[in-house]
Amino acid sequence: MSGNLIEVRGLKKSFQVTRGAILRRVVGVTTAVDNVDLDIKEGEILGCVGGSGSGKSTLGRLILRLIEADEGRINFAGRELTGLSFKQMCPLRREMQIVFQDPLHSLNPRRTVAENVERPLLNFGVPRAEARGRMAELLTMVGLDPTQSHKYPHEYSGGQCQRIAIARALALRPRFLFLDEPVSSLDVSIQAQILKLLLDLQQRLKLTFLFVSHDLKIVRQIAHRTVVMYRGRLLELGDSDAVYRSPMHPFTKNFLGTVLHVRKGGRWELAAQRAEDLEDLNRQSATHAAPQAGCVYAGACAERFLPCASERPPLFRATDDRWVACHLYRPPQAAQ
Amino acid sequence: MAAAQAPQAPEGGAAHHQAIGQAGRAAARASMAAPILSVQNLKTWFYAAAGVVRAVDGVSFEVRENDILAIVGESGSGKTVTALSILKLVPTPPGRYVGGHVFVDGEDVLSQDATALEAVRGAKVGMIFQNPRGSLDPSFTIGSQLVETIRRHDPVANRTDALRRAATALLEVGFDNIEHVLESYPHQLSGGMCQRVGLAIALACRPRILIADEPTTALDVGVQAKILLLLKRKNQDLNLPIIVITHDFGVVRAIATRVAVMYAGLIQEEGLVDAILEAPQHPYTAALIQSVPDPDTDVAGFSAIPGEAPDPIAVPDGCRFASRCERVHARCRIELPPLHEVADGRQVRCHLYDPTKGNGSCPET
Numbered sequence: 169m170s171g172n173l174i175e176v177r178g179l180k181k182s183f184q185v186t187r188g189a190i191l192r193r194v195v196g197v198t199t200a201v202d203n204v205d206l207d208i209k210e211g212e213i214l215g216c217v218g219g220s221g222s223g224k225s226t227l228g229r230l231i232l233r234l235i236e237a238d239e240g241r242i243n244f245a246g247r248e249l250t251g252l253s254f255k256q257m258c259p260l261r262r263e264m265q266i267v268f269q270d271p272l273h274s275l276n277p278r279r280t281v282a283e284n285v286e287r288p289l290l291n292f293g294v295p296r297a298e299a300r301g302r303m304a305e306l307l308t309m310v311g312l313d314p315t316q317s318h319k320y321p322h323e324y325s326g327g328q329c330q331r332i333a334i335a336r337a338l339a340l341r342p343r344f345l346f347l348d349e350p351v352s353s354l355d356v357s358i359q360a361q362i363l364k365l366l367l368d369l370q371q372r373l374k375l376t377f378l379f380v381s382h383d384l385k386i387v388r389q390i391a392h393r394t395v396v397m398y399r400g401r402l403l404e405l406g407d408s409d410a411v412y413r414s415p416m417h418p419f420t421k422n423f424l425g426t427v428l429h430v431r432k433g434g435r436w437e438l439a440a441q442r443a444e445d446l447e448d449l450n451r452q453s454a455t456h457a458a459p460q461a462g463c464v465y466a467g468a469c470a471e472r473f474l475p476c477a478s479e480r481p482p483l484f485r486a487t488d489d490r491w492v493a494c495h496l497y498r499p500p501q502a503a504q
Numbered sequence: 505m506a507a508a509q510a511p512q513a514p515e516g517g518a519a520h521h522q523a524i525g526q527a528g529r530a531a532a533r534a535s536m537a538a539p540i541l542s543v544q545n546l547k548t549w550f551y552a553a554a555g556v557v558r559a560v561d562g563v564s565f566e567v568r569e570n571d572i573l574a575i576v577g578e579s580g581s582g583k584t585v586t587a588l589s590i591l592k593l594v595p596t597p598p599g600r601y602v603g604g605h606v607f608v609d610g611e612d613v614l615s616q617d618a619t620a621l622e623a624v625r626g627a628k629v630g631m632i633f634q635n636p637r638g639s640l641d642p643s644f645t646i647g648s649q650l651v652e653t654i655r656r657h658d659p660v661a662n663r664t665d666a667l668r669r670a671a672t673a674l675l676e677v678g679f680d681n682i683e684h685v686l687e688s689y690p691h692q693l694s695g696g697m698c699q700r701v702g703l704a705i706a707l708a709c710r711p712r713i714l715i716a717d718e719p720t721t722a723l724d725v726g727v728q729a730k731i732l733l734l735l736k737r738k739n740q741d742l743n744l745p746i747i748v749i750t751h752d753f754g755v756v757r758a759i760a761t762r763v764a765v766m767y768a769g770l771i772q773e774e775g776l777v778d779a780i781l782e783a784p785q786h787p788y789t790a791a792l793i794q795s796v797p798d799p800d801t802d803v804a805g806f807s808a809i810p811g812e813a814p815d816p817i818a819v820p821d822g823c824r825f826a827s828r829c830e831r832v833h834a835r836c837r838i839e840l841p842p843l844h845e846v847a848d849g850r851q852v853r854c855h856l857y858d859p860t861k862g863n864g865s866c867p868e869t
């Protein structure tokens with residue numbers, strides 16, 4: 169647990185949507201990732217939570233250089249990735265892999281499970297016989313029976329497909345895995361199994377994870393630290409348990425802390441059983457036009473005060489291991 | 505339980521019971537009307553190389569105006585195949601409709617040809633698919649897909665009309681930057697956005713019944729709330745019956761009026777939502793609800809149901825839950841239990857509820 173595996177500085181990515189084939193008029197610009205600084209420590213699971221469209225997937229894809237950043241730098245294991253050519257990236261791709269929410273997205277439905285898992289190995293020149301042996305090892309490692317690997321992905325359940333996708337992602341012995349909502353489409357009992365598997369693999373193989381989810385409850389169960397995203401920006405960063413139990417940023421408190429319902433001590437708690445509760449949640453999540461200046465959450469924030477509209481708060485150090493991008497946590501000496 | 509509370513004050517002091525009251529009343533009113541959807545002993549199997557997968561193996565249920573039926577169950581239990589069968593969308597081969605019927609508005613869907621099916625899909629039965637991006641065409645903008653769908657189902661709508669309806673539909677599912685979304689291609693939207701677009705397309709066709717397969721899995725809680733409210737409102741304002749397939753009891757709790765619990769290709773328990781969530785009777789339902797994680801426990805403390813669902817290729821003769829059931833007894837391994845009616849509209853597929861042996865107190869020999 170020493171040092172950072174990944175260091176991201178000033179990362180920025182905007183997308184344009186245009187209309188018209190000849191006179192391309194820009195109908196919208198989305199800043200999906202906005203000036204993000206982030207360290208991912210070697211051997212940690214860093215959770216990333218945020219609402220739909222907050223930029224979580226884009227952040228991960230930028231780090232893996234599946235898309236190009238507009239600005240900023242990414243350092244992976246001491247190597248600057250920015251500016252590397254496709255060819256120079258190739259050896260590094262082995263070390264960074266991705267797992268998607270929909271396991272079928274990472275698997276080829278027309279290939280057997282064995283072929284799917286062997287594919288990345290063959291692509292990197294591993295001899296066929298060796299790839300076969302490694303495939304069997306990998307499937308065993310994720311809890312599947314290699315003698316069934318002649319089957320096709322659709323013959324497996326969702327949870328099993330996700331195991332296959334994980335086996336495939338681990339084939340090249342990566343150091344870093346970007347997990348984009350890997351359990352969101354699975355049901356609770358299977359979610360738990362996959363989370364346990366991921367934890368176990370992470371510890372055994374000394375992997376580093378960036379684990380994305382829209383659900384703070386899930387992230388908290390697996391991640392050491394959690395970062396909260398909103399409109400492409402990081403709003404809060406800290407120990408996962410602490411962020412879950414005592415959120416500090418108004419966004420984390422009001423929004424991510426809310427759940428539709430919970431079951432505690434064997435009883436259903438009526439967190440949002442009633443229509444009014446839904447209305448309430450609905451109001452809290454209402455989107456407001458992105459402010460030009462000031463805090464990105466100001467439009468929806470109940471605790472907004474004077475500086476919020478004009479000054480964009482950076483991540484302030486609120487406690488020893490908590491960083492919060494909100495003027496409420498501006499340290500006294502930095503005030504005025 | 506909901507049925508008992510239903511007639512009580514929809515307004516006034518019991519306002520916080522409104523949702524329950526409405527659900528109960530809806531169920532009471534609905535029981536008079538003819539069902540809009542009736543699935544009768546549906547069997548959809550897959551003929552795979554390794555053997556026959558009995559994905560749906562004798563499923564029956566009815567959906568009436570005002571119903572919001574939640575189908576819950578573990579992954580692989582046959583929920584999606586049930587939904588696809590209603591639209592005759594199961595890939596054949598390897599799939600085959602081995603038995604049973606699906607009636608939509610009295611029409612027998614499974615016996616219809618391709619042209620007749622065109623009218624059923626979208627116009628009569630709207631469907632939101634589990635994989636949000638996969639159900640959109642990657643090479644057309646969201647706007648043109650919406651407009652095209654609206655005009656296909658409503659040929660009198662001109663382009664401007666259709667565009668207006670498309671914009672309204674996007675507004676309803678929680679987008680505010682409508683023009684931006686209309687001009688976007690699916691790959692330019694996040695997973696959650698694609699899921700909402702799918703819902704907008706389904707609703708824009710004004711279907712008679714809506715089937716939503718995991719409609720909120722990719723969504724954060726705020727957008728979830730928005731979508732669930734929208735579904736509830738459509739259900740009440742338009743008398744649009746809805747089937748939601750979900751593994752999230754939060755969704756069930758928030759909007760469903762009835763629940764059907766599936767396991768290994770069969771409905772194991774069906775009834776009103778409060779009755780089932782508060783007092784599950786089938787051992788599987790009880791275990792499933794028990795496995796809903798307490799948000800304060802760790803992964804390590806999760807009580808997943810021990811054991812595995814039976815291999816769908818070699819389903820056991822008796823009760824399909826027998827290998828994992830805490831109350832299994834000799835009869836369970838020999839005889840498949842039928843659905844026993846234990847109360848008004850409540851059915852349980854378990855020998856413990858065999859009326860000839862006394863409810864819930866069957867001697868466990």
Ligand SMILES: Nc1ncnc2c1ncn2[C@@H]1O[C@H](COP(=O)(O)OP(=O)(O)OP(=O)(O)O)[C@@H](O)[C@H]1O
Nearest residue numbers: 183200220221222223224225226692693694695696
């Ligand atoms: N290729 C692209 N072209 C245009 N806009 C894009 C593109 N990719 C992403 N975006 C936009 O960037 C924003 C962030 O998208 P991203 O996929 O990172 O969100 P997310 O946090 O992963 O959301 P979700 O939880 O819904 O998956 C969205 O507004 C999306 O529409």
Ligand SMILES: Nc1ncnc2c1ncn2[C@@H]1O[C@H](COP(=O)(O)OP(=O)(O)O)[C@@H](O)[C@H]1O
Nearest residue numbers: 322323324550559579580581582583584585816
């Ligand atoms: N195209 C297919 N070919 C073979 N088997 C299939 C196919 N589609 C689904 N199945 C099988 O049918 C069963 C039920 O699947 P499904 O309805 O998708 O479950 P869920 O309840 O998770 O929606 C599973 O055993 C699955 O593997």
Ligand code: SF4
Nearest residue numbers: 463466469476494495
């Ligand atoms: S900076 Fe101001 S507007 Fe932003 S979250 Fe903090 S209090 Fe709210």
Ligand code: SF4
Nearest residue numbers: 823826829836854855
């Ligand atoms: S029939 Fe038997 S095995 Fe099946 S659920 Fe009931 S008690 Fe359990």
Ligand SMILES: [Mg+2]
Nearest residue numbers: 224225694695
């Ligand atoms: Mg995403």
Ligand SMILES: [Mg+2]
Nearest residue numbers: 583584585634
């Ligand atoms: Mg499914």
